[in-house]
Amino acid sequence: MAKVLVLYYSAYGHIEKMAYAVAEGAESAGAEVSVKRVPELVSEEVAKASHYKIDQPAPVATVEELGDYDAIIFGAGTRYGTVASQLRNFIDQTGSLWAKGKLVGKVGSAFTSSATQHGGQESTILGLIPTMLHHGMVVVGLPYAFQGQMGIDEIKGGSPYGASTITGGDGSRQPSEIELDAARFQGAHVARIAAKLAD
Numbered sequence: 001m002a003k004v005l006v007l008y009y010s011a012y013g014h015i016e017k018m019a020y021a022v023a024e025g026a027e028s029a030g031a032e033v034s035v036k037r038v039p040e041l042v043s044e045e046v047a048k049a050s051h052y053k054i055d056q057p058a059p060v061a062t063v064e065e066l067g068d069y070d071a072i073i074f075g076a077g078t079r080y081g082t083v084a085s086q087l088r089n090f091i092d093q094t095g096s097l098w099a100k101g102k103l104v105g106k107v108g109s110a111f112t113s114s115a116t117q118h119g120g121q122e123s124t125i126l127g128l129i130p131t132m133l134h135h136g137m138v139v140v141g142l143p144y145a146f147q148g149q150m151g152i153d154e155i156k157g158g159s160p161y162g163a164s165t166i167t168g169g170d171g172s173r174q175p176s177e178i179e180l181d182a183a184r185f186q187g188a189h190v191a192r193i194a195a196k197l198a199d
């Protein structure tokens with residue numbers, strides 16, 4: 001049974017919702033799944049003033065534990081076309097794992113969200129791929145086998161690089177059913193590949 005970590009940062013709860021859908025998918029494929037988040041970097045005062053979703057039950061991960069999983073699925077929203085600094089900051093503390101090759105051969109994957117449809121979803125996920133490769137991870141995306149990313153009948157996130165959701169400029173749009181399906185598919189896909197690699 002593959003051990004999968006869904007590691008996320010979410011200021012407003014969209015990525016949090018997507019993270020649990022990713023976890024559901026991984027569990028459905030037989031993985032043992034943990035959902036954890038990275039520490040917040042802004043002060044409580046700023047978080048409250050910015051209406052962050054402060055009540056998030058997922059425990060905060062430690063850098064050291066990353067080596068304990070067969071797969072890590074990273075999730076964070078777009079910030080000016082790239083990944084939120086809270087996740088980046090956490091990843092930037094993984095030097096000791098890199099030095100020991102602790103993540104070599106493990107599966108890496110990513111999902112994201114942005115306010116606007118073309119506001120940087122692809123660039124955010126693609127920006128995480130070099131990091132996964134530096135760690136020797138086997139990068140897995142969201143293949144077109146997930147047919148939900150085809151078609152132009154509705155506005156939706158999701159690309160071959162990973163699942164995503166569009167929040168709208170004021171953050172009022174929640175992940176749609178098709179976006180949650182994409183997240184579940186990605187979780188299951190990662191879990192299956194991780195199980196094969198862990199054999």
Ligand SMILES: Cc1cc2nc3c(=O)[nH]c(=O)nc-3n(C[C@H](O)[C@H](O)[C@H](O)COP(=O)(O)O)c2cc1C
Nearest residue numbers: 010011012013014015077080081113114115116119
């Ligand atoms: C400082 C900042 C920069 C942002 N930059 C972008 C951006 O470049 N493109 C975009 O579409 N949305 C941008 N957003 C919106 C976030 O991507 C959006 O709030 C986030 O994906 C919501 O996910 P969450 O609810 O999990 O925090 C930005 C938000 C903030 C606070």
